[in-house]
Amino acid sequence: MSNTLLPEITDALVACDAASAVALTQQALASGLEPLTIIKQGLVPGIEQVGERFQAGEYFLPQMVIAAKAMQQAMAVLEPELQARQQRVDSAGVVVIGTVKGDIHEIGKSLVATMMSASGFQVHDLGVDVPSQVFVHKVRETNADLVGLSALLTTTMTAQREVLRALEESGIRDRVRVILGGAPVTPEWADSIGADGYADDAVGAVQLSKRLLG
Numbered sequence: 001m002s003n004t005l006l007p008e009i010t011d012a013l014v015a016c017d018a019a020s021a022v023a024l025t026q027q028a029l030a031s032g033l034e035p036l037t038i039i040k041q042g043l044v045p046g047i048e049q050v051g052e053r054f055q056a057g058e059y060f061l062p063q064m065v066i067a068a069k070a071m072q073q074a075m076a077v078l079e080p081e082l083q084a085r086q087q088r089v090d091s092a093g094v095v096v097i098g099t100v101k102g103d104i105h106e107i108g109k110s111l112v113a114t115m116m117s118a119s120g121f122q123v124h125d126l127g128v129d130v131p132s133q134v135f136v137h138k139v140r141e142t143n144a145d146l147v148g149l150s151a152l153l154t155t156t157m158t159a160q161r162e163v164l165r166a167l168e169e170s171g172i173r174d175r176v177r178v179i180l181g182g183a184p185v186t187p188e189w190a191d192s193i194g195a196d197g198y199a200d201d202a203v204g205a206v207q208l209s210k211r212l213l214g
């Protein structure tokens with residue numbers, strides 16, 4: 001039974017059917033599937049297929065918005081379970097995370113924030129479309145150890161560089177590690193703008209952060 005649930009979750013997202021996506025996600029949890037498996041093998045392939053259809057001109061913006069909302073509702077079912085599976089001990093570090101200015105893609109950034117928080121980091125999620133100065137202000141205010149910058153558009157990747165510059169100009173760049181992510185971002189881009197690292201998914205983001213903060 002449970003082995004058909006994951007493709008059914010994928011199909012529900014592709015069909016932009018939020019009620020089914022949520023119900024199937026609940027069933028998958030009840031059947032004993034791990035929340036991360038449900039995300040990686042059920043939800044993410046679904047939202048990726050929606051993106052492919054959008055790119056191919058088969059889907060339009062309203063479908064993407066509805067599918068993204070469905071994904072967020074299903075994620076809301078899984079988030080408490082992700083949290084519950086990690087025993088929070090001492091804080092692994094203070095993290096400020098957000099999607100950069102001009103970019104409103106939220107799902108991947110929130111997934112990273114949830115995983116970091118579930119892994120013991122104290123996470124301050126600034127949301128989406130975040131100006132550079134807001135990152136700088138929050139790093140100062142929280143004395144953060146690490147900043148995570150998400151960008152999903154080729155046109156907003158440059159805003160990641162702007163945040164790095166703003167941190168430098170404020171004299172606090174050497175106090176924090178800066179990591180980047182988002183579909184168009186590459187390790188080469190991260191290197192070229194002087195970031196400390198890149199990860200291509202939420203689990204990688206946690207591993208990278210732990211490595212960077214020793």
Ligand code: B12
Nearest residue numbers: 051055068103104106107108148150153154181182201202
């Ligand atoms: C859902 C979606 C939307 C939703 C977002 C809703 C929301 N609340 O988030 C809506 C409909 C609003 C939207 C709008 C737009 N979108 Co859009 N969207 C997508 C879509 C289908 C899925 C993105 C997603 O959520 N993926 C699932 C998550 C889990 O994956 P992820 O975001 O990549 O995150 C993972 C990793 O990248 C990484 N990660 C992410 N952030 C970070 C941060 C750190 C620090 C680290 C370490 C790791 C990390 O870990 C995450 C978890 O594994 C993608 C297609 C795709 N395949 O990516 C297009 C896509 C990103 N969108 C695209 C476009 C063009 C747009 C619009 C310009 C459309 C338009 N014509 O208006 C607007 C832009 C609005 C804006 N100013 O931001 C293009 C971008 C093309 C490009 N290369 O620039 C894509 C690729 C679609 C396409 N194939 O054409 N979009």
